Amino acid sequence: MEVHLAAHTHFSIGPIPVTDGLLTAYAITLGCAVFLPLLMRGAGLVPTRFQAAAEALVEPMMKQFARAFGSEERAREFGPFLLTLMLFIGIANQFSLVPLVNQVVLDGHPLLRLSTADLSGTLALALLTIGFAHGYALWISPLRHVGDFVKVGHLLHAKTGSQRLTAAIELFLGPMELISEFAKILSLSFRLFGNIFAGELMVVIITSLSAYTQFFVIWPINILGMLVGFIQAFVFTLLSTMFMAQTLRPYLDLRDARLGRKTEGLIPFSRDPSLTLTP
Amino acid sequence: MDPVIFKVMAAAFCMAIGSIGPALSEGFIAAKAMEAMGRNPGATEKIVPNMIVAMAICETTVIFAMVIALIILFAV
Numbered sequence: 251m252e253v254h255l256a257a258h259t260h261f262s263i264g265p266i267p268v269t270d271g272l273l274t275a276y277a278i279t280l281g282c283a284v285f286l287p288l289l290m291r292g293a294g295l296v297p298t299r300f301q302a303a304a305e306a307l308v309e310p311m312m313k314q315f316a317r318a319f320g321s322e323e324r325a326r327e328f329g330p331f332l333l334t335l336m337l338f339i340g341i342a343n344q345f346s347l348v349p350l351v352n353q354v355v356l357d358g359h360p361l362l363r364l365s366t367a368d369l370s371g372t373l374a375l376a377l378l379t380i381g382f383a384h385g386y387a388l389w390i391s392p393l394r395h396v397g398d399f400v401k402v403g404h405l406l407h408a409k410t411g412s413q414r415l416t417a418a419i420e421l422f423l424g425p426m427e428l429i430s431e432f433a434k435i436l437s438l439s440f441r442l443f444g445n446i447f448a449g450e451l452m453v454v455i456i457t458s459l460s461a462y463t464q465f466f467v468i469w470p471i472n473i474l475g476m477l478v479g480f481i482q483a484f485v486f487t488l489l490s491t492m493f494m495a496q497t498l499r500p501y502l503d504l505r506d507a508r509l510g511r512k513t514e515g516l517i518p519f520s521r522d523p524s525l526t527l528t529p
Numbered sequence: 530m531d532p533v534i535f536k537v538m539a540a541a542f543c544m545a546i547g548s549i550g551p552a553l554s555e556g557f558i559a560a561k562a563m564e565a566m567g568r569n570p571g572a573t574e575k576i577v578p579n580m581i582v583a584m585a586i587c588e589t590t591v592i593f594a595m596v597i598a599l600i601i602l603f604a605v
Binding site (some may be wrong): 254255256385440441443444445447448450481482484485488489521 | 592
């Protein structure tokens with residue numbers, strides 16, 4: 251078995267290359283779209299077993315989103331996107347548990363490959379999350395959002411000498427904020443990619459090192475890979491929530507003030523990215 | 530000397546030096562978590578998930594180093 255860092259393109263539809271990671275992602279999406287409504291059939295006030303398990307997962311996450319974004323209604327606006335992210339990443343990380351998935355070959359290369367073990371997959375997810383946050387902020391109030399990065403407002407309002415000095419320093423802090431946004435994208439994508447790719451790589455190397463025992467010596471490594479997959483899905487979602495809430499909080503208040511909804515009674519957002527989890 | 534030697538040594542040094550920091554920091558996180566659990570054993574199920582998530586985030590820089598090492602070995 252070899253390990254490839256880059257995804258392998260099977261064919262191209264026009265200008266878009268169809269790689270094996272892309273095929274896996276579509277397989278997961280199709281599988282979820284077919285099976286999840288079947289499993290959630292009969293959902294009502296008295297929960298079925300699958301519904302109870304799903305609610306045990308969804309409810310703490312919705313409380314987390316309410317604490318990050320401010321109120322229950324806002325959590326219901328952003329909750330579906332973030333929960334879908336968690337579901338997709340959680341399933342995509344465990345996809346190597348499907349048996350015989352590496353044996354389906356198309357012209358000598360495996361047809362399917364983990365979509366989160368592919369840097370383009372994780373980069374796409376990170377770009378989607380951060381891009382959505384900034385795009386929505388730009389939609390609500392473009393000038394104010396650009397003014398967050400190019401801080402000329404303080405310079406125009408400064409009266410005294412010391413205020414002008416702080417305004418000049420803030421002018422240089424603006425591009426650093428922009429760089430930190432790119433650092434967020436990179437760190438989100440690389441964390442997920444590194445963990446999952448390392449799991450796959452370990453399996454390949456340990457299997458090739460052992461002579462007669464390779465079927466059961468790999469078992470603890472697979473268990474560790476599964477654990478890491480679930481933890482990384484949760485960490486990705488948590489960090490996406492924190493980043494989105496950090497970007498969007500003032501703009502949501504602005505939008506609610508414009509629309510006349512109530513803006514008091516919200517849960518305050520602490521600026522430091524320390525984890526405020528309570529189970 | 531064969532140029533492959535430099536590639537391999539670069540990847541080895543990258544991983545070796547890059548994993549010192551996160552290993553120490555994860556040990557600190559675990560130590561503080563143990564201390565907090567010893568002080569208040571009833572709060573264990575609140576401390577342990579936070580500790581695991583904090584460790585996953587501290588792991589990030591060594592994952593960066595690993596990706597660089599893999600790029601050096603396989604894609605350069």
